Amino acid sequence: MAEVMQESQPEVKVKEPLFGKAERKLLSDPINDNNPITVQILGVCSALAVTTLVYPSIIMAIAVIFVTAFSNLFTSMLRSTIPKSVRMIVQLVIIATLVTIVEQVLKAVNFPVYKQLSVFIGLIITNCIVMGRLEAFAMANKPWRSFLDGIGNGVGYGLILIIVAVFREVFGKGSLLAGSPLEMKIIGASDLYWVNTSTNPWFGWYMNNNMMVLSVAAMFILGILIWVQRSRNPKLIDIS
Amino acid sequence: MHSTSYIIRFVLIMTTLAALVLASLNTFLGPKHVMNEKIYNKRAVLAAVKDHLAGTDLEDMTDKDVQSIFSSKIEQKVINMSGDIVEGQTAESIDLAKEKKKPEDDRLLPLYIYTNEAGETFYIISVRGNGLWDEIWGSIALDKDLKTVAGASFDHKGETPGLGAEIKDNPSFPDQFTGKQIIDQDGNYTSIIVRKGGAKNPTNEVDAISGATVTSNGVSEMLYRGIQYYQPYFNKLKQKS
Numbered sequence: 001m002a003e004v005m006q007e008s009q010p011e012v013k014v015k016e017p018l019f020g021k022a023e024r025k026l027l028s029d030p031i032n033d034n035n036p037i038t039v040q041i042l043g044v045c046s047a048l049a050v051t052t053l054v055y056p057s058i059i060m061a062i063a064v065i066f067v068t069a070f071s072n073l074f075t076s077m078l079r080s081t082i083p084k085s086v087r088m089i090v091q092l093v094i095i096a097t098l099v100t101i102v103e104q105v106l107k108a109v110n111f112p113v114y115k116q117l118s119v120f121i122g123l124i125i126t127n128c129i130v131m132g133r134l135e136a137f138a139m140a141n142k143p144w145r146s147f148l149d150g151i152g153n154g155v156g157y158g159l160i161l162i163i164v165a166v167f168r169e170v171f172g173k174g175s176l177l178a179g180s181p182l183e184m185k186i187i188g189a190s191d192l193y194w195v196n197t198s199t200n201p202w203f204g205w206y207m208n209n210n211m212m213v214l215s216v217a218a219m220f221i222l223g224i225l226i227w228v229q230r231s232r233n234p235k236l237i238d239i240s
Numbered sequence: 241m242h243s244t245s246y247i248i249r250f251v252l253i254m255t256t257l258a259a260l261v262l263a264s265l266n267t268f269l270g271p272k273h274v275m276n277e278k279i280y281n282k283r284a285v286l287a288a289v290k291d292h293l294a295g296t297d298l299e300d301m302t303d304k305d306v307q308s309i310f311s312s313k314i315e316q317k318v319i320n321m322s323g324d325i326v327e328g329q330t331a332e333s334i335d336l337a338k339e340k341k342k343p344e345d346d347r348l349l350p351l352y353i354y355t356n357e358a359g360e361t362f363y364i365i366s367v368r369g370n371g372l373w374d375e376i377w378g379s380i381a382l383d384k385d386l387k388t389v390a391g392a393s394f395d396h397k398g399e400t401p402g403l404g405a406e407i408k409d410n411p412s413f414p415d416q417f418t419g420k421q422i423i424d425q426d427g428n429y430t431s432i433i434v435r436k437g438g439a440k441n442p443t444n445e446v447d448a449i450s451g452a453t454v455t456s457n458g459v460s461e462m463l464y465r466g467i468q469y470y471q472p473y474f475n476k477l478k479q480k481s
Binding site: 052081082083084085086089090093094096097100101104105107108111112115118172210212213214 | 241242246247250251254255258261262265266269272273276277279280398400401402451
């Protein structure tokens with residue numbers, strides 16, 4: 001009798017909460033402690049290339065978040081069926097499909113930004129962050145967690161992109177969010193700007209820094225960001 | 241370990257699915273892409289006459305406004321290298337990148353004739369040449385006298401941001417062209433020269449972009465050849481009037 005009772009009891013399933021501590025850590029870790037750009041130094045190439053203006057950087061960030069999140073999700077869903085000998089190729093097919101979807105949709109929705117980002121949307125395929133997460137996380141974890149990990153890493157990447165772009169656009173062009181409906185003209189030599197350097201008595205000396213427009217500026221800003229982050233975050237202090 | 245036949249089946253099914261998704265997406269969005277590309281090119285043409293658009297800012301115009309200007313105020317013509325009008329084609333169907341690959345005598349040239357509310361007529365021509373890294377192109381609007389520039393706009397494929405890319409990004413570069421003459425007082429064709437170190441002759445020279453010598457020379461070269469291609473047609477027009 002006792003045996004029957006035990007058998008009829010439903011199997012206790014370890015239920016994973018949707019947003020438990022572990023899940024929240026998956027989202028927050030890549031933003032600071034394990035940031036793909038400033039800590040793992042991945043995806044730097046596109047971070048240098050697309051960050052001259054803030055608006056395209058935001059679009060790029062959204063594109064990467066979409067690709068990392070969904071490639072993680074699909075790879076994780078397929079992880080037990082993917083033959084080990086061709087897993088990289090399978091991952092690449094997933095990434096390339098998603099990137100092409102992003103490219104097609106962007107081309108239909110916002111053509112000028114598509115023209116501006118040109119090859120860099122397509123180059124998300126080769127972004128080490130995406131494949132790195134598939135190999136390191138999605139192949140060994142459940143779909144929901146993989147999805148969150150993808151979002152976390154995409155956001156971590158996008159955040160750095162936008163910080164770098166804000167510095168480069170404000171000091172290089174004197175504007176913010178140029179090309180978007182929220183365009184702000186901050187400082188420059190005409191009446192269109194908030195601070196008009198040709199009439200303002202305090203800012204007559206000011207000129208846009210042309211170096212900010214070149215990729216080297218992104219390299220400097222990234223270096224400074226890494227320095228600031230490492231000096232403020234005790235987890236990143238190198239004790240070796 | 242998976243068997244070889246499993247691997248082959250897996251990869252086949254997977255790639256077929258991916259191809260299906262992408263093919264249907266492309267079929268679905270394809271017309272929108274073509275449309276966007278057309279509007280983008282039309283905006284580039286209108287940018288050359290942006291000071292004569294009846295007070296509206298080109299950036300504030302919706303796609304519909306652009307379309308309506310093109311259908312009501314712009315006459316499209318295609319001309320050949322000897323200056324005759326080619327019937328049965330619209331200017332927007334001419335791709336200068338393809339024309340550039342043909343032998344010079346076989347090329348076709350797009351011409352947009354824009355008449356605004358005030359009754360002023362502008363001839364907008366298209367030019368294409370080489371910058372430092374890749375191709376550059378532009379639209380030049382000429383006044384009714386066919387020698388005074390009413391405006392210009394440039395674009396490029398891959399010039400350096402902050403240097404060569406300034407031909408597009410810095411509005412003060414194309415703005416310099418307004419009011420310049422492509423033909424001197426004696427009636428000789430001079431084109432417009434982008435001069436390194438600052439314009440010397442105010443009637444047909446503009447300042448080059450410092451640090452972007454090759455792109456600036458590319459613009460000069462593109463204008464010299466590009467505008468010259470239209471001269472046979474313009475000369476015929478002048479003779480008629």
